Amino acid sequence: MMKQFGYNSLKSRTIDYKNINTTLISYIIKNEPSFSSCISCGSCTATCSAANLTFFNIRRLNIQIRLGEFENIRQEIDKCMLCGKCLLVCPRGINTRNVIMLIKKGLVTFNLVE
């Protein structure tokens, strides 16, 4: 059950703050500053068209990006349909669709996944 909520991607419970790969998060925040005000409320995921059909979870992606764990992100991000529901429900007015686009672009630009 817990696996389905994404806990499996954390290889270890300890987070080594010194070695976190911040390339992607810096890139996103630079180009979409609103992302830094995310409060992880989960509204986006609750309404998400892709999450309705899969375990796609954009709030979880947020955490993984911040921890610099990219393996899972690539496959997950491909499920987004850019429908924009998340954008309309976000209480912080975060431009979620641009974040998704930047994740896609960032992964390619910085060669973060093969």
Add this chain to the structure above:
Amino acid sequence: MNDLFIIAPFTIGLIILLGILIGKYVVWTIQLSQIDKLRILHGFFTVRTLRAIREIFWESLLHRNIWKTNPLLGYMHMSFALGWLLLIIVGHIEAYMQASSLSVSPWIPIFFRYFEHEHFYGARFFAHTMDVLLLYVLSGVVLAYGKRINSKLFGIKRTTKLKPKDRISLIALWSIFPLRLFAESATAALHGNGGFLTSGIVFRYLQVTPNIEYTLWVLYSCSLAIFFITLPFTRYMHIPTEVYYIFLKEYGIKLKKQFNSYSKIQVYSCSRCGICIDACQMHHAQISNNQSVYILKNIRDENLTDRKLYNCLLCGRCEDACPVNINLNDLRISQRIKSSKEYNSSYDFLEYSITEKADVVYFAGCMTHLTPGIKKSILTVLDTAGVNYLFLDKDKGACCGRPLMQAGQIEAAKKLIAYNRQQILESGAHTLLVSCPICYKVFRDDYELGQIDIRHHSEYFLELLHNQKITIRNTQKSIVYHDPCELGRGCKVYEQPRELLQSIGTLKKVKHEKVESLCCSGSLGDLSLSMVERNKIKEQTLEVLLKPNPDILATSCPLCKKTFVKGVDIQVKDIAELVAENIQSN
């Protein structure tokens, strides 16, 4: 004195210009798809060619479309185009008359006054006519100076910035006619062959020597040469390209999703008139670098950034205003396709559910699901009218693909389209009903659904009303209708929603309606706008819409409704909700 220095610059410039132009157009034409080439072949000997010539006359010479938007600007463009062409034509006739033959060296008509001092039959008449034309062009030049100094004189907010090469070309163009005036005046002062303009004013008090006269003619020739040689590399490339574009357009060539040589021709047809800048609502959010004219310029200079590219509502206001009829929205999307081509996407999780058969299949789409009131209203109306329908994306549905299309992720969009398309076809329905203009647009443009009628709910409900399947109570309330971009400019549906609303209340007019309607600012076409910026644009739109003090602000798009609802005190309703509230069962 040596005539060579007068003849040579002009002649060399003209040869280089023609060489480059022919080269470019041949390459672009070869790069067109096979089918498009056949279209040219088949269209060439038909009435289409005549229609193209007529349009060239109206648009490239008279600039009718610019006149409609801005008469002063129209006059300026027309005086350059028409005035110059007439100078060339009348100049040639004059030279032929003088020589009493058609074999005249090509440069003679250009430097006529310099070479011919003799009087011939009709010389006075030609001299005056040519002066009238010159004066006409010069009036345009003066306006052009004025526009550079203060674009507000023209009622335009901004004018485009220039690159060095553009500046050289511009200065050359602006010098051609004043230099011609001075050169002809100098000759007239020495030989007495000018018209009312050239024989008087300029050199009445100034002593002219043959040296001054010669120098002026050489300068005139050089300014022509510089203009000709720089033309293909500057915005003036639009002059010949627009003509070519009008022909191709008449032959039925359409813009493709992917950027190709026809897209290039469109890009080069932009005259940078700046009309699209004023049409764009982005300046309400202090954004002034992303308008279509800048994008086209960046495409030419190959320095377009994502930030600019994705910052556009795709509202289509600029496209509608563009006097050259460039497909600005699709052109921008083609650049997004280029920019995002490496993106992956996979929707393997979508499952085909064998759907039951029905007459009508209803697709709500993501945005309608986000506005349950609209969804419920649609179902109420369908139930009341006794329609045999199937709710396709009731629980688990995919997005229609339009937002991906707008973002340039065409491969991803195709996957969703293929999935939805199969489901719709399997339902055996004869009508597809949608309640969101965003879906409607992509269903109409990209789904290839064959015989199936695609209907937006405003159209469908009006049909139900006409067929007496439903009756609607008139509330006597005053209503303002907001045209959603994708439904209005996108799909040209303007009248049906209005007719439907007239059965519910009194429709009030607003300043920008139908093709001119404003965007609500919620558009998914934009991927960069922040909420603050969106709200600024929205406020401006609401100001226009609420001017007549309506009881109800009506629209026919869930996204427009959702966007507006957060900003006003009066009721904001989708047309579906208004119908459902006032429906009377038979």
